[in-house]
Amino acid sequence: MAGGIHFSGYLHGGDYNPEQWLDNPEILEKDIELFQKAGINEVTMGVFSWAVLEPREGEYDLEWMRRIIDRLYENGIRVILATPTGARPKWMADRYPEVLRVNDRGQRDYFGQRHNHCNSSPVFREKVRRIDRKLSEAFGRHPGVIAWHLSNELAGCAHDCFCPLCQEKFREYLREKYGTIEALNKAWATTFWSHTYNDFDQIEAPSSIGEPGLHALNLDWRRFVTESTADFIRVETEAIREGGSDLPTTINLMYDFRPLNYHKLAETVDFISWDNYPSWHKKEEALTALDAGMQHDIMRSLKKEPFLLMESCPSATNWQPVSKLKKPGMLAAASLQAVAHGSDSVLYFQLRQSRGASEKFHGAVIDHYGGEDTRVLQEVARVGNALRAIRETAGAQTAARAAVLFDWENRWAMEDAAGPRNQGLFYKETVEKSWQAFRKMGLNVDVIDMTQPLDDYQVVAMPMLYMFRDEYENKVRAFVEQGGTVIMTYWSGIVDDTDLCFLEGTPHGLMDVLGLRSTEIDGLYDWEKNTALPVSGNPLGIGKTYTCNHLCELVSVKGAQVLMTYAEDFYAGLPALTVNRWGRGKAYYVCADFEQAFYDDIYSRIAGEAGLHGLLETVPEGVEVTSRQTSEKEYLFIQNFRRTPVTINLPEGKLLLDAAIAAGRECPEENLRSERGERIIEPLETLVLARIIPH
Numbered sequence: 142m143a144g145g146i147h148f149s150g151y152l153h154g155g156d157y158n159p160e161q162w163l164d165n166p167e168i169l170e171k172d173i174e175l176f177q178k179a180g181i182n183e184v185t186m187g188v189f190s191w192a193v194l195e196p197r198e199g200e201y202d203l204e205w206m207r208r209i210i211d212r213l214y215e216n217g218i219r220v221i222l223a224t225p226t227g228a229r230p231k232w233m234a235d236r237y238p239e240v241l242r243v244n245d246r247g248q249r250d251y252f253g254q255r256h257n258h259c260n261s262s263p264v265f266r267e268k269v270r271r272i273d274r275k276l277s278e279a280f281g282r283h284p285g286v287i288a289w290h291l292s293n294e295l296a297g298c299a300h301d302c303f304c305p306l307c308q309e310k311f312r313e314y315l316r317e318k319y320g321t322i323e324a325l326n327k328a329w330a331t332t333f334w335s336h337t338y339n340d341f342d343q344i345e346a347p348s349s350i351g352e353p354g355l356h357a358l359n360l361d362w363r364r365f366v367t368e369s370t371a372d373f374i375r376v377e378t379e380a381i382r383e384g385g386s387d388l389p390t391t392i393n394l395m396y397d398f399r400p401l402n403y404h405k406l407a408e409t410v411d412f413i414s415w416d417n418y419p420s421w422h423k424k425e426e427a428l429t430a431l432d433a434g435m436q437h438d439i440m441r442s443l444k445k446e447p448f449l450l451m452e453s454c455p456s457a458t459n460w461q462p463v464s465k466l467k468k469p470g471m472l473a474a475a476s477l478q479a480v481a482h483g484s485d486s487v488l489y490f491q492l493r494q495s496r497g498a499s500e501k502f503h504g505a506v507i508d509h510y511g512g513e514d515t516r517v518l519q520e521v522a523r524v525g526n527a528l529r530a531i532r533e534t535a536g537a538q539t540a541a542r543a544a545v546l547f548d549w550e551n552r553w554a555m556e557d558a559a560g561p562r563n564q565g566l567f568y569k570e571t572v573e574k575s576w577q578a579f580r581k582m583g584l585n586v587d588v589i590d591m592t593q594p595l596d597d598y599q600v601v602a603m604p605m606l607y608m609f610r611d612e613y614e615n616k617v618r619a620f621v622e623q624g625g626t627v628i629m630t631y632w633s634g635i636v637d638d639t640d641l642c643f644l645e646g647t648p649h650g651l652m653d654v655l656g657l658r659s660t661e662i663d664g665l666y667d668w669e670k671n672t673a674l675p676v677s678g679n680p681l682g683i684g685k686t687y688t689c690n691h692l693c694e695l696v697s698v699k700g701a702q703v704l705m706t707y708a709e710d711f712y713a714g715l716p717a718l719t720v721n722r723w724g725r726g727k728a729y730y731v732c733a734d735f736e737q738a739f740y741d742d743i744y745s746r747i748a749g750e751a752g753l754h755g756l757l758e759t760v761p762e763g764v765e766v767t768s769r770q771t772s773e774k775e776y777l778f779i780q781n782f783r784r785t786p787v788t789i790n791l792p793e794g795k796l797l798l799d800a801a802i803a804a805g806r807e808c809p810e811e812n813l814r815s816e817r818g819e820r821i822i823e824p825l826e827t828l829v830l831a832r833i834i835p836h
């Protein structure tokens with residue numbers, strides 16, 4: 142893993158809260174026994190245990206934790222230790238109300254919930270430092286402790302803090318960033334509606350009862366909240382280092398989480414981890430798998446290193462509208478999907494179900510009944526078997542030569558912009574279309590932001606890159622010049638870092654590279670659509686027509702070759718898809734929001750033309766193929782998320798995992814079977830095939 146972080150083999154375990162069972166010491170012994178039966182080798186401890194660790198201000202009790210860590214260690218179970226700062230004790234809120242958040246209408250929250258501290262508060266930071274240092278001194282060198290889990294799901298379910306301290310920090314952030322108030326006024330376009338500031342002291346955070354509509358203010362506020370969260374992570378990290386521990390750190394990230402730019406937070410920790418709770422069986426599993434798959438790729442791409450699946454639900458998730466049980470085999474398929482996309486763990490929330498409060502009905506490895514003869518425990522054991530069978534693949538990297546841009550700041554700016562379609566721009570969905578098109582042809586795909594290099598890729602899709610920050614156009618230009626293929630879409634290169642519109646034509650700085658200028662964009666009503674027709678003899682060999690909706694851009698071509706044209710409306714005959722040769726590369730431009738079939742067909746042609754081949758010759762719909770590799774071997778993961786069996790033509794290799802192995806048959810290296818040719822894969826089955834990389 143990152144920076145040489147290795148946990149030797151896969152971690153299999155999850156959140157464990159033995160502090161809820163201190164009055165019943167037999168529970169721990171029983172749990173250890175069950176952990177062993179289920180192949181659990183890790184527990185994540187300490188999340189939310191502050192009130193037990195520091196029951197009264199300055200009075201610490203860490204002995205119970207030491208006893209438990211020792212006992213787990215004696216039984217071969219490793220601990221990821223969490224700092225308890227995801228929730229605070231009541232005494233702290235009562236004595237120091239400044240630790241409680243203030244909403245955008247100026248009201249301070251009462252005590253309650255979690256993830257909702259004012260993380261600017263000096264008192265809060267001091268309390269955090271002390272408890273973290275204590276934990277680090279006590280356990281940071283314990284041989285059973287392997288990593289730090291800082292706080293929990295930062296900002297999850299909570300609003301931003303708008304207290305006077307945070308407002309002042311925001312103003313400092315702006316002073317630092319802009320230097321003079323004139324510079325800020327210019328960058329924020331404050332002459333509009335007479336919103337000019339005379340001094341930084343006058344600036345207030347965005348508010349529903351104040352200024353909600355100054356887009357650059359909103360954008361800088363989100364950047365500030367991200368930065369102050371990163372700063373808070375640094376405080377925790379420093380405290381842990383001061384306590385003498387040099388173990389790697391992580392934070393557990395969340396699904397499609399907009400409020401914080403995860404690329405910035407990623408810089409503050411040693412490795413990435415995230416919590417994955419798809420609603421399996423709500424739609425066809427193949428569709429849910431696509432959704433989860435892209436999230437895994439986003440997480441892996443943050444550091445371009447293996448990550449940990451920090452939480453997932455072994456059974457039904459109680460906060461979802463319907464608590465659906467996972468059907469037999471679903472847990473293994475979902476867990477191995479994380480591994481296939483680069484996870485070095487399968488961890489659950491939670492290991493033992495709590496007895497009371499709001500998560501008493503959340504799925505757990507050990508339920509209230511507490512026996513080993515439960516369906517869920519058997520399913521968990523099956524995951525344990527699978528992870529043992531593929532042990533050698535842990536730590537292997539993902540090599541991708543195709544990437545899709547998905548940029549947080551771009552999203553904030555675009556979704557706040559007012560126009561060209563306030564009832565839905567569908568940024569995430571559009572990114573997904575590109576990602577899916579590459580994935581369906583069997584490519585590994587990175588999902589990166591504008592700060593990341595493009596050098597590793599042959600083809601990069603840049604859907605709806607509305608904002609070009611840090612002069613992104615130069616990066617794109619260099620990439621194409623050096624032989625890369627770019628696929629850019631409508632609504633790109635429109636504004637700069639502070640949401641000021643570029644003058645003199647868009648896509649800004651790339652009109653020569655793309656061989657066109659965007660002239661207008663048409664927002665379509667939900668019921669409207671247009672169609673694109675192939676230009677006969679087009680070099681991609683496109684023969685079909687495709688529909689588009691939501692947004693249709695009109696471009697004026699200067700040099701680009703037109704591959705498809707609109708069929709309807711007053712812009713019938715204008716380009717809908719173009720390509721331009723530039724330097725040693727090519728720049729494609731997709732003018733409208735097309736149906737998925739367009740992306741599937743066109744992207745595979747473009748990627749093929751650029752020399753990319755899928756991991757399998759053909760990938761049937763609903764099948765996921767990914768690979769991980771070391772310097773010697775490539776591991777192919779093939780998963781059937783369809784509801785029917787599928788036949789796959791396997792390349793030559795040795796099978797590390799199939800259904801029989803997952804069900805319990807051990808698979809020592811010398812027994813590996815050589816496989817090649819046709820093979821049926823059952824629904825929810827995963828195959829893992831090892832191939833030697835020729836040198």
Ligand code: GLA
Binds near residue numbers: 294458490
């Ligand atoms: C989140 C939290 C956990 C728990 C689970 C329940 O991921 O981090 O503490 O509440 O949700 O699904």
Ligand code: ZN
Binds near residue numbers: 260261262304306308
């Ligand atoms: Zn605050």
